[in-house]
Amino acid sequence: MIVEMSRVEIIGLKKYLDKAISTLHRFGKMQIDDIREVPDLMIQPFSPTEKMRTEREEMDLRIANISGLIETFSKIIKGKGKPEIVAGDISSYQITENVVDITSQIQYLNNRKKTLQDELITFSKYMEMLKIITPFIPEDTKNSGNATIRALIHSSQTFTMTLLANQLKLLTNGKFEMITARVGDETNAVIGIFPLELVSQVEGFMKNERVTELILPEEYAYLSTEEALDHIEDRVRLDHEELDQIDMRLQRMAEEWLPKLQFWQLICRDRIDELETFLKSGETDYTFTIFGWIPDEDYLSLEELITSNFRENITVRKIDIPAEMRGRIPVKTKNASLVEPFEHFVKMRATPNYSDIDPSTLVSVFMPIFFGMMAGDVGYGIVMLLLAIIGGKRAKEGLLSDILKFLKFGAIWTIFFGVLFGEYFGSLGELIGIPPLWISRSASTSIFPLLIMTVSVGVGHILFGLLIGAWNAFINKSKSHFLERIGMFVGVVGLLFLVGGMTSALPGGFRLAGWVTLAVGLVLLSVSMGTSGIFLGPIEFVGLLGSILSYLRIAALGLASVFLAEVANELGGTIPSLLLGLLIAVLIHTLNIAMGILSPTIQSLRLQYVEFFQRFFQGGQSPFLPFKKRVN
Amino acid sequence: MENAIIAVAAAFSIGVTALATSMAQRAIGSAGVGALAEKPELVGSIIILVAIPETLVILGFAVAAIMLIG
Numbered sequence: 001m002i003v004e005m006s007r008v009e010i011i012g013l014k015k016y017l018d019k020a021i022s023t024l025h026r027f028g029k030m031q032i033d034d035i036r037e038v039p040d041l042m043i044q045p046f047s048p049t050e051k052m053r054t055e056r057e058e059m060d061l062r063i064a065n066i067s068g069l070i071e072t073f074s075k076i077i078k079g080k081g082k083p084e085i086v087a088g089d090i091s092s093y094q095i096t097e098n099v100v101d102i103t104s105q106i107q108y109l110n111n112r113k114k115t116l117q118d119e120l121i122t123f124s125k126y127m128e129m130l131k132i133i134t135p136f137i138p139e140d141t142k143n144s145g146n147a148t149i150r151a152l153i154h155s156s157q158t159f160t161m162t163l164l165a166n167q168l169k170l171l172t173n174g175k176f177e178m179i180t181a182r183v184g185d186e187t188n189a190v191i192g193i194f195p196l197e198l199v200s201q202v203e204g205f206m207k208n209e210r211v212t213e214l215i216l217p218e219e220y221a222y223l224s225t226e227e228a229l230d231h232i233e234d235r236v237r238l239d240h241e242e243l244d245q246i247d248m249r250l251q252r253m254a255e256e257w258l259p260k261l262q263f264w265q266l267i268c269r270d271r272i273d274e275l276e277t278f279l280k281s282g283e284t285d286y287t288f289t290i291f292g293w294i295p296d297e298d299y300l301s302l303e304e305l306i307t308s309n310f311r312e313n314i315t316v317r318k319i320d321i322p323a324e325m326r327g328r329i330p331v332k333t334k335n336a337s338l339v340e341p342f343e344h345f346v347k348m349r350a351t352p353n354y355s356d357i358d359p360s361t362l363v364s365v366f367m368p369i370f371f372g373m374m375a376g377d378v379g380y381g382i383v384m385l386l387l388a389i390i391g392g393k394r395a396k397e398g399l400l401s402d403i404l405k406f407l408k409f410g411a412i413w414t415i416f417f418g419v420l421f422g423e424y425f426g427s428l429g430e431l432i433g434i435p436p437l438w439i440s441r442s443a444s445t446s447i448f449p450l451l452i453m454t455v456s457v458g459v460g461h462i463l464f465g466l467l468i469g470a471w472n473a474f475i476n477k478s479k480s481h482f483l484e485r486i487g488m489f490v491g492v493v494g495l496l497f498l499v500g501g502m503t504s505a506l507p508g509g510f511r512l513a514g515w516v517t518l519a520v521g522l523v524l525l526s527v528s529m530g531t532s533g534i535f536l537g538p539i540e541f542v543g544l545l546g547s548i549l550s551y552l553r554i555a556a557l558g559l560a561s562v563f564l565a566e567v568a569n570e571l572g573g574t575i576p577s578l579l580l581g582l583l584i585a586v587l588i589h590t591l592n593i594a595m596g597i598l599s600p601t602i603q604s605l606r607l608q609y610v611e612f613f614q615r616f617f618q619g620g621q622s623p624f625l626p627f628k629k630r631v632n
Numbered sequence: 633m634e635n636a637i638i639a640v641a642a643a644f645s646i647g648v649t650a651l652a653t654s655m656a657q658r659a660i661g662s663a664g665v666g667a668l669a670e671k672p673e674l675v676g677s678i679i680i681l682v683a684i685p686e687t688l689v690i691l692g693f694a695v696a697a698i699m700l701i702g
Contacts (some may be wrong), residue, residue, distance in 0.1 A: 255650055348676040348679075349674050349676035349677075349680075350676060447697055447700070448701050449702055451694075451701075503675055545692070546687060549687075549690065549691060550686075550687050550690055552690050552693060552694050552697075553686065553690050553693075556690060556693045602679070602683070602700075603686075604684075605679065606679065606680070606683035606686070609676065609679060609680050609683070610680050610683060610684065
């Protein structure tokens with residue numbers, strides 16, 4: 001049902017504007033109209049002060065910072081969590097302080113983490129090379145009294161290194177010893193050992209000769225290879241421990257601060273909404289004006305609120321809605337809780353127009369029935385019902401929750417039609433002697449009545465839609481739409497008379513009546529379309545017949561489901577092993593149930609959207625978005 | 633022989649229309665998913681657009697059913 005809306009005007013002394021906006025924000029039942037978008041209005045829009053502009057910029061920046069922290073923390077705890085609503089006021093200053101503090105902690109921890117990770121990458125390279133070199137170092141040289149130079153060279157450079165070693169021996173009076181070892185197909189490890197006091201001489205020489213040696217960090221440079229390896233391994237272990245501690249600290253911070261940050265973000269957004277509302281209002285030197293929309297049922301409570309808070313300083317009154325503004329009325333729908341999930345399905349298509357009939361209730365009736373007609377199996381219906389009940393306990397809101405709520409109703413209708421068709425996991429019902437109450441869909445003689453049934457359902461559904469459409473057009477005083485829908489309605493009725501007369505389902509006189517009625521319908525339809533109607537009218541009518549035939553999908557999907565169930569039972573029955581046969585049957589039935597949930601849901605939704613809504617529903621008006629606090 | 637020809641004709645009726653539907657849905661579906669990534673609020677319109685070509689196969693089914701019943 002579409003809720004009746006009132007347009008209100010609030011006028012008051014300018015010094016009360018701030019308080020008035022906070023009061024309306026807490027009231028939360030009124031949508032504020034932007035005065036800059038109201039046509040033909042001679043009121044100057046509110047000019048924000050410098051302080052308000054600065055506050056707005058700060059708020060935007062604060063929200064951006066909070067969003068960044070929320071994103072970081074959400075990645076750490078792998079989830080979004082829920083805002084922690086804390087009682088009591090928290091000032092903007094406190095929020096900023098906390099955000100700055102958390103940001104600096106996060107930055108420090110992330111920087112430290114990055115440093116440690118870089119260090120680990122470097123150390124892993126050193127460890128890898130030192131582990132290759134260590135086995136080739138003679139035992140008697142492994143003490144800190146000697147210095148070591150280490151290099152990994154291409155095998156083609158080995159001869160050059162030998163020449164260099166000889167020169168170094170000369171330079172150090174024979175105190176230089178070089179070991180070369182093959183460590184790969186084309187790589188040699190070169191280790192030079194010499195007394196510690198000759199380090200600068202040897203290093204200088206190596207530099208001059210452009211030999212790239214493995215230079216360890218300064219603190220390990222003068223240690224023996226084995227000692228350096230031990231120290232680096234210790235350092236790697238300590239780095240890993242520190243990284244673990246940082247991760248744990250980040251995790252604790254995320255758990256502690258994420259809900260609070262989400263709460264502060266809501267507070268900041270609320271403040272931005274208030275600042276935006278200032279801009280939506282109008283002002284003179286001493287007064288302000290706010291226009292807005294409120295559900296008619298809430299108007300009295302708004303009046304009481306304004307009177308009790310501001311007495312004669314602010315007044316509120318209902319104002320007329322000019323005809324040109326009817327398309328701008330925000331639309332609020334209100335339905336019983338059982339219909340609510342279907343309301344969301346309608347809004348997925350478009351928000352209804354204010355002057356339309358809200359089709360949610362109709363969809364809540366037809367969609368599950370069509371679903372049941374397609375799925376139509378007692379066993380499948382019970383499984384679907386269980387799935388919907390179990391899933392519904394987990395999914396409390398959102399599209400999935402709506403689908404599961406719809407599935408509950410659809411499952412009940414599936415059981416109902418299953419009894420009519422005598423289907424219990426396909427043909428198992430027949431095997432245990434449960435006959436169909438109406439027809440068995442798997443029998444070849446049933447196809448014709450099934451097709452007749454689905455086309456009849458289509459005719460009924462579309463005629464109903466056309467009647468609603470004609471009523472809508474009547475209310476909106478749209479002559480062409482009224483004629484178009486009535487013309488289609490009359491044409492379809494005429495066609496029914498004609499078919500009834502020709503097939504002897506109706507007395508022979510209906511044949512002539514059918515021709516006449518069909519002609520009248522086509523004329524009305526053509527007239528509604530103006531001069532081009534003579535061509536477009538009949539084409540439109542053929543399109544309407546296509547829409548009616550579109551309901552044959554109910555039979556088509558139903559037959560596919562029946563025969564797949566038959567296959568499951570037949571195939572399972574042909575396997576000699578009872579267990580294997582049962583397993584195969586269960587697998588195919590599971591597949592059929594999964595398809596039986598998916599396809600009929602989409603197809604029944606499609607029948608509403610394309611075939612039914614097309615006859616009366618336009619939609620596209622703005623939804624009602626009250627100015628209300630996210631956090632009270 | 634006549635029954636066999638009818639069965640083949642019915643199979644063609646369903647098969648060819650199913651192929652046509654799938655070709656149309658392939659193009660509409662991929663464009664629709666692209667549009668949804670940009671504007672999720674278009675979901676209702678996309679369902680309609682994807683579902684429209686299905687009428688082809690339903691009409692194919694109707695023709696096949698008439699052939700088999702008749």
